[in-house]
Amino acid sequence: MSTSRNILLVERELTDALSASRSTVRAVLQQLAREGLVTREPKNGTRAIGSLLLPIDELKTMDQLAREPSAPLETHTIECRQVGRPPVVCDRLGLPVGWSVLMIESLLVHDGLTIGVTVGYIAVSEGQSRGIDVEGLDVISILEQKLGIDIGPSRSTVGAVTADEQTADLMGVDVGAPLIWLEDVIEDDAGQPRALSQLRLRGDRIAFSAMTRRIM
Template structure:
């Protein structure tokens, strides 16, 4: 099963590259037999990959007519140059944000965030899991970890189950120490089974994963999180002032 999924992922990547290099919006693709020959895969694999790309909106398939490259859907540009709520960034772009799903739980601190938060791996922390949508389409899956208390103040992140409450706003009010700097590191990834379930994309769909750490003015880390973004829905923009 794993080998078959890997083959499908490889074929999808090849077909995406072929479309990007040789075809434009509105162009008709070669038939399944020709594509199978060019990609050195079976027609069944080509048919499945074409179906995946059609489901994503990359292609349009019309029975008896053919398969065509679709006009790209409008993507929402989101600036990450300042410490601002994702909700407000999306709204500022003229689109409608929504919180499709959210959960808060106590869990064991993962190794990757324990050092950042000054904890021992396995110590209890808060996990805040949120799924943001843009104009009704799942766009960003965010998993944040917070200490149970900061500066002697117990944290209760249950308010983050509402889109009306943002992480930065919550931390400023709960700790009295606003987040002054967000450090973000990006990596290109392919959708795994969790991402498929949360973001509604096919297995192997290209995504961007960002690791984010929020610091106070005194360089105290208040949270550590992972953001997985559908770049066919959101574009991330960084602006540097000289």
């Protein structure tokens, strides 16, 4: 779902609240529109686009997220290939002998705007990755639909990073722009790690929600 979406921004009210000139407020709103943070339409005025609210206490496919009451959420595959047995990924996944890693990199698009870059590393047995059509699929969909794996729990980590040159180019942001980094280590129902999913998301367009409880 989205938060703070379609809030009307009135220039006169902003100039009064900020003690700024109308030309300054108008210039700022125009800059925000260029950055995709507000929309400016004749007769409809200027409206805040708001953040996409993603649950992090549930594992959902992109298809499931797309059915949430928000603007369309899409995945576009950039690259998919076998990368052998990278030491860091092998260690994180406890990769069995003879298995390799399938890497898939995708863009996450919300309401026509690229808001994230996802990189997934999937543990596959010999020959398992051959002939897999992954276009438009996320890591969870590949595990369940293409590899027939029953998903168990995942371990999630959230952090903050800045955009490097490649990520900034893909997402249309400035180098050094603040990004949210989300990593999931996804296990099968037997407790074997099967995928490492890493997302870099625009810090100005994403918010997270989770159900928490107090532990005594």
